[in-house]
Amino acid sequence: MQHQYDDGGRAAAGFKGDARDCAVRAIAIATGQDYRAVYDEINRIGKKHGSRSRTGVFRETVDEYLRGLGWTWTPTMKVGAGCSVHLRSDELPTGNLVVRCSRHFAAVIDGVLRDTFDSSRGGTRCVYGYWRPA
Numbered sequence: 001m002q003h004q005y006d007d008g009g010r011a012a013a014g015f016k017g018d019a020r021d022c023a024v025r026a027i028a029i030a031t032g033q034d035y036r037a038v039y040d041e042i043n044r045i046g047k048k049h050g051s052r053s054r055t056g057v058f059r060e061t062v063d064e065y066l067r068g069l070g071w072t073w074t075p076t077m078k079v080g081a082g083c084s085v086h087l088r089s090d091e092l093p094t095g096n097l098v099v100r101c102s103r104h105f106a107a108v109i110d111g112v113l114r115d116t117f118d119s120s121r122g123g124t125r126c127v128y129g130y131w132r133p134a
Contacts, residue, residue, distance in 0.1 A: 062131075
């Protein structure tokens with residue numbers, strides 16, 4: 001899978017240093033929304049779930065945020081069934097996606113991984129599912 005560096009507008013929003021902000025980054029990139037706006041809304045929703053934009057966002061927070069935008073979830077893995085979809089362009093649909101992997105969210109746009117690092121693990125990383133516009 002091709003990788004393109006993209007911080008989702010984090011630096012432009014004035015943020016510096018390391019953060020565990022993959023969910024905010026992925027959502028900002030895939031939806032085209034402003035990083036700061038996503039960051040603030042994730043923090044608001046995250047109060048219910050105990051998650052924070054800078055230190056790690058729980059799946060429930062991301063689910064609520066993207067559901068609110070009208071995006072739909074497609075699971076790609078079932079308990080006990082093993083991994084059937086990997087972070088590879090030939091195993092994911094085209095369009096704008098927010099993919100959920102083990103302990104990571106990433107944006108994939110038309111088969112290109114857009115993130116601050118190549119999180120595909122050489123095409124072996126399992127995708128639990130993905131969000132896309134309805």
